[in-house]
Amino acid sequence: MNASCPLRCFCPAGMGRAILVLALASIGGFAQPVGAALMLTEVSGSATASASFFRTSFPPSVSDTAVFGPFGGAAVAEVGRTRAVQTGSGLNAVNAEGVFDDVPEFALRAETEIDQRVGNPGASSEALAFQYVINGGELRLFNPSGSFDDLEATVGVSIFVIAPDFSGFLWEWGATLRGSGGSAVAEFHGFAAIFDFADPLGLGMPVLSAVTVAGSEAVLSIAPFTGFADLGVITPRSGSVITYSMYASVSGPALNGGGGEASLGDPFDFTGNPGSTISIPGAVLVPEPESWTVVLFGLAALLAHARRRRTRHALR
Numbered sequence: 001m002n003a004s005c006p007l008r009c010f011c012p013a014g015m016g017r018a019i020l021v022l023a024l025a026s027i028g029g030f031a032q033p034v035g036a037a038l039m040l041t042e043v044s045g046s047a048t049a050s051a052s053f054f055r056t057s058f059p060p061s062v063s064d065t066a067v068f069g070p071f072g073g074a075a076v077a078e079v080g081r082t083r084a085v086q087t088g089s090g091l092n093a094v095n096a097e098g099v100f101d102d103v104p105e106f107a108l109r110a111e112t113e114i115d116q117r118v119g120n121p122g123a124s125s126e127a128l129a130f131q132y133v134i135n136g137g138e139l140r141l142f143n144p145s146g147s148f149d150d151l152e153a154t155v156g157v158s159i160f161v162i163a164p165d166f167s168g169f170l171w172e173w174g175a176t177l178r179g180s181g182g183s184a185v186a187e188f189h190g191f192a193a194i195f196d197f198a199d200p201l202g203l204g205m206p207v208l209s210a211v212t213v214a215g216s217e218a219v220l221s222i223a224p225f226t227g228f229a230d231l232g233v234i235t236p237r238s239g240s241v242i243t244y245s246m247y248a249s250v251s252g253p254a255l256n257g258g259g260g261e262a263s264l265g266d267p268f269d270f271t272g273n274p275g276s277t278i279s280i281p282g283a284v285l286v287p288e289p290e291s292w293t294v295v296l297f298g299l300a301a302l303l304a305h306a307r308r309r310r311t312r313h314a315l316r
Contacts, residue, residue, distance in 0.1 A: 037126045038118050040285035041239065044069020045114035047077040047084035047092075055104040069115075072285055076267075077110070085267040085275075086112035088285070093265030093275025094155075094246055099142055100254035110267075111247035118283050119239035126282075128163055128231045128240055132171070134206060134276040137222035137248075137264035139177035141184055144216045144257040148179025151252035153262040155222070158191040159278075162241040165232030172198035173205050177220045177260075179252070184211050184218035191245070203227035216257075222264070244278045 050063035066075035072088030081097035094110040120126050139153040156174035161167060172191040177184050186208055190196045199205070206225035211218060234240060248262035265275015 037120070037122055038128070038234065038280065038283035039121055040116055040280070040283050041119045042070045042117040043072045043088040043114070043285055045073075045075060045086045045088060045112065047075040047086045047110075047112050049077040049079040049082045049084050049096075049110045050108070051079045051082060051098070052107045053103055054106070056102070058103065075112075080108075081261075082108045082110045083267040084110040084112050086114055088114070090114060090116075090244075090278035091275070092246060092278075093263075093267040094248040095261070095263040095265075095267050096153075096248040096250045097259075097261040097263070098250060098254065099257060099259035101256060103254040105252065106254050106259075107249065107251040109247060109249040111245065113243070113245045114278065116242045116244075116278070116280065117239060118234070118242070118280055120234040120236055123236050125233045125235050128234050129281050130159075130161065130163075130170070130229045130231055130242060131279050131281060132159065132203075132225075132227040132244075132276065133279075134222075134225045135265055136206075136224045137275075138261070139175065139186075139220040139222070140261040141177060141179050141218040141252075142216055142257065142259045142261075143179075146182050146216060148184050148218055149181060149253075151179040151184075151250075151258065151260055153177045153220075153248075153250045153260045154193065155248045155262050155264050156191040156246070157264075157276075158245045160241075160243045161231060163231035164234060164240070165230070166201065168200070169198045170201060170229060171203050171227065175206075175208055175220070175222060177211065177218065177262075179218065183213055184220075186211050186220050201229050203229060242278070242280065246276065 046067040048065045052061040062079055064077040064079050066077045068075050068088060074087040077084045084094045086092040092112040094112055096108040096110045098108050137155055141148045141151045141153060154174060154176040159171040161170045174189045174191050176187045176193055178187060190198055207223040209221040211220050246264060248264060250260040250262050
């Protein structure tokens with residue numbers, strides 16, 4: 001099997017330092033105001049990258065998962081050109097990409113998840129709002145033969161909340177580029193292709209471009225988008241939960257240079273295009289003092305991973 005890795009390197013220079021900065025931001029640094037009205041009492045998350053291959057002598061599956069929390073941090077998972085990045089500050093990006101020569105069928109997937117719990121420790125009620133920003137994405141299918149039959153590239157987003165004015169799935173949307181002969185069609189749906197679009201508060205959705213086909217490539221672009229929701233008022237000594245999931249996947253036959261790419265943001269250049277941001281305006285994360293040891297241990301392990309990746313890449 002021959003897997004091509006075009007366009008970008010696996011770990012750009014300075015990635016370890018960038019992850020450290022983002023991770024420190026995600027735990028509120030060391031100088032967040034303790035008297036903030038709303039506090040993020042717990043922030044945990046994960047990043048997973050996986051690849052599966054069918055009817056081939058290649059190992060049937062491989063995966064990589066990284067987690068952080070419950071007091072912030074960052075996670076990076078990578079398998080080949082499939083990569084997911086998530087930080088406790090809500091920055092995340094996913095990319096699933098593969099081009100193969102002799103794989104009858106493959107499936108690549110990158111996904112992130114973050115769980116934010118916010119509380120009101122004060123004596124007065126406080127407004128709770130939620131903001132989501134996506135910096136755009138792309139779906140692509142490849143095949144030198146000009147036929148994209150059975151190739152699919154998909155991205156999906158799901159936001160679940162437990163809040164004073166609304167509890168349930170706040171937003172679930174997905175987009176798929178599906179090959180059909182020498183053309184490709186775009187489909188809009190829920191988080192997964194079998195689900196319906198869910199938007200009970202009327203946030204809207206990113207604009208999808210027209211599908212373009214040029215030779216061996218079909219492309220669909222996803223425009224930047226910003227959503228904001230008023231989730232009500234948190235009474236004293238009560239709280240809310242927001243969980244956000246995002247994924248990118250590519251699947252289908254990959255013979256003689258077939259494959260595809262799905263992405264939201266660029267996790268190979270995370271500081272340049274973070275993909276999306278989830279935030280609760282006015283809320284800060286203030287871990288208990290005993291949690292700092294756990295946080296710093298996680299940061300040290302993450303930086304060591306980034307340095308090992310950079311060293312291996314330099315030796316190639």
